Amino acid sequence: MRISVIGTGYVGLVSGVCLAEIGHQAICVDVDQAKVDQINRGVPPIYENGLAPLLEKNIQSGMITATTDLENAILNTELSLVAVGTPFDGDSIDLSYIRAVCRQIGAVLKRKKDYHTVVIKSTVVPGTTDQVVVPELETASSKKAGIDFGVGMNPEFLREGEAVGDFMNPDRIVLGAIDETSLQRLEKLYAPFSEVDKIRTNTRTAEMIKYTANSLLATMISFSNEIANLCSALGGIDVVDVLKGVHLDRRLSPLLENGERIVPALTTYLEAGCGFGGSCFPKDVKALIAHGKQTGLPMQLLQAVIEINERQPDRIIGLIRKHFPSLEGIRVAVLGLAFKPGTDDMRESPAIPVVTRLLIEKAAVKAYDPVALNEARKLFGTKDIIYCDQLDDALENAQVIVILTRWSDFQDIPRHLQDLPSAPLVIDGRRMLEKSKITNYEGIGL
């Protein structure tokens, strides 16, 4: 199929590249000329495992191109995936990018003779496709949705850090559409994934599935952190043992007849830590809460999920203070800045409030992350933090080591510490280290 992807961020670029890889001819559109140029040179503007070689290959073969020319992209394709940002503006979901794109597409549809399908891939609150996308497209095109052009909703479930793998090996595909032609086109788009479970539904249900999935995972994390904080307050209990005991319930980790266990990835959301971040969980849960409120249904459970999460980074500072009541001049190595391993994305990362607080309290901060240092420099500047390219440089002379991202390299920290002249305090914000291997150990939920 000839497709266009509007917005070449994490979702748009990964979708475009992967759809090109499975045989579609993709045109990626972005307003950001620098991004477009970079993509056309075969270099992804974001770090994502496996993306660079796949992009390079498909640029070279001509299966994917990037442009700022939306009109040309719409006129030369039969289906457009819209993957622009949908931030939370503090009160509700900000649909201004979606609206702007729909108006631009609508203006082109006014002149386009062939039937075109517009599919929303961005995460949008239930009702958006019906109540915002369709009216914007109809007004701008002076045409009727479902008759003159088609509309669909196809939420994306890829995880940053695993985005290419998730897209190429999906666990489900949700196809929402208002018209039969668009549903058929979506079926064709994903035809190579013939073995994957597909849900065919209306656009509102498709939208709601995405929010429900993210809200469940965020709830599991805040649940684990609330239990962790109680374990700490009670004393004599380690939340790692508690949650392990919970994971072993055969309803969570099924026991096979041969005695082996299936350990589902879901249990990784039932672990204590310094909280969730990223571009999706915080904003999606807040957007759903706001949407519920507007509908007259306060979302009390999800409100608590956010409140617990926002307080969790303070726990890290609290653990340092137990040992250093004043942080002024204390040499702190912050390990891990990305909101999770496998990505350089720092959006809503717990590292932001932790580092900010350390700087306010005048700690001497060194920071290390295998891939997110450039993002961190943009965010915190270069004046107050020493950025280290090597883990050992960050550890040198540190009085406190704070682990904020579960990068697998950090498993090796006990070995690195053996080489240091004195034993620093280690604050394990992800409970990923064996506490018995570290002399001065503190962790969430201990």
Ligand SMILES: NC(=O)c1ccc[n+]([C@@H]2O[C@H](COP(=O)([O-])OP(=O)(O)OC[C@H]3O[C@@H](n4cnc5c(N)ncnc54)[C@H](O)[C@@H]3O)[C@@H](O)[C@H]2O)c1
């Ligand atoms: N990041 C994820 O892991 C993830 C996962 C699933 C769903 N989502 C959802 O997908 C959507 C996109 O997220 P993202 O992280 O890829 O966003 P992003 O901010 O990384 O990318 C958005 C892109 O859209 C471009 N853009 C904005 N206005 C445009 C316009 N008028 N025309 C063309 N391009 C335009 C921007 O320049 C930017 O490159 C959001 O709704 C998000 O919630 C994200």
